[in-house]
Amino acid sequence: MLASFIMSATPLQLTPTRLSGNQSCGTQPSGTQSFDTKSSGYIGRFAPSPTGPLHFGSLVSALASYLDAKATGGKWLVRMEDLDPPREQPGAASAILQSLDDHGLHWDGEVVYQSQRSHTYQACLDALLQAELAYYCTCSRQDLATMGGIYDRRCRNRQVDSNQVCSVRLKLYDLQDRFTPELIQFEDLIQGTQIHNLRTQAGDQILKRRDGFFAYQLAVVVDDIAQGITHIIRGSDLLDVTGRQLFFFELLDAPLPQFGHVPLAMQANGQKLSKQNHAKAIDSKLASRNLWRGLEFLGQNPPADLAYASTSALLDWALLHWQRQAVQGLGHLYQEE
Numbered sequence: 001m002l003a004s005f006i007m008s009a010t011p012l013q014l015t016p017t018r019l020s021g022n023q024s025c026g027t028q029p030s031g032t033q034s035f036d037t038k039s040s041g042y043i044g045r046f047a048p049s050p051t052g053p054l055h056f057g058s059l060v061s062a063l064a065s066y067l068d069a070k071a072t073g074g075k076w077l078v079r080m081e082d083l084d085p086p087r088e089q090p091g092a093a094s095a096i097l098q099s100l101d102d103h104g105l106h107w108d109g110e111v112v113y114q115s116q117r118s119h120t121y122q123a124c125l126d127a128l129l130q131a132e133l134a135y136y137c138t139c140s141r142q143d144l145a146t147m148g149g150i151y152d153r154r155c156r157n158r159q160v161d162s163n164q165v166c167s168v169r170l171k172l173y174d175l176q177d178r179f180t181p182e183l184i185q186f187e188d189l190i191q192g193t194q195i196h197n198l199r200t201q202a203g204d205q206i207l208k209r210r211d212g213f214f215a216y217q218l219a220v221v222v223d224d225i226a227q228g229i230t231h232i233i234r235g236s237d238l239l240d241v242t243g244r245q246l247f248f249f250e251l252l253d254a255p256l257p258q259f260g261h262v263p264l265a266m267q268a269n270g271q272k273l274s275k276q277n278h279a280k281a282i283d284s285k286l287a288s289r290n291l292w293r294g295l296e297f298l299g300q301n302p303p304a305d306l307a308y309a310s311t312s313a314l315l316d317w318a319l320l321h322w323q324r325q326a327v328q329g330l331g332h333l334y335q336e337e
Helices: 056-070 092-102 118-130 141-146 198-202 216-226 236-251 284-297 311-321
Strands: 003-005 043-046 075-080 134-137 167-170 183-188 192-197 205-208 231-235 258-262 264-266 331-333
Touching (some): 056 075, 056 092, 056 258, 056 264, 075 092, 092 284, 118 134, 183 236, 183 258, 205 216
Parallel strands (some): 231 258
Antiparallel strands (some): 003 183, 134 167, 167 205
């Protein structure tokens, strides 16, 4: 098993029937294709947020997840994480999809939009609340700051009126009637052995925010289960949340995907290349050059004469020579040409 629970002679016992039936947390997204994965069994995905156009850092993540899936004959899905309207940029979702297409990164099936899946998230949330695996919380960001940034389960045993402004949190440890070790160990496909402490490094996680929007930690796991995702290759900025997500998979009695975290593209000031830091959008007119630089960034050593070849020629070479073990580090300096 990918995730193991340290300091436990007995594996964590989960009850599959508690979240089954009409309130299943793994409902197949409507309008999506069901894949026959007998040939490979591998289903990967790229799940961008439409808060801005695709930049080099996000291209690296997309390229790595695409190659890791396609090199083994697997499927590569795209899911749009459009659950935070205040942060989203009009037209960004379409622009991201166009950029992927321009770079030859063609996905399988239809794109899933999380904004169309609210009923599924709410059904899962209701099931978790009914099973007493989640609870209402009135604590604010200021309260969380006084706790040192890690939630101390302050509202776990409080009587909270769900009609007032509150969030919903998932219990990550000390669950009633079951043994839940705090330490989780897993083997990252790229970064190696990882150990996460759910109590001191995570704390009970928000599943639905005080403003009424569903949280990333709920939607991402529910959708990975629904789409049958087996491998998740993504940026190393999400490495720290992997332990809590694996715990959530276990709690929902779902198969555990394998995770691999690729290095981030870093700016000279030490910040990662991101939309929040006004990263420059990649230019589709330079698609081949962008892909070549992405392969170089991922340690694949593409031949210099491919730098201006067609995108199909570059990707054909990359699929034939893809070496996951050559991807190293948590971040590398990126300098625009």
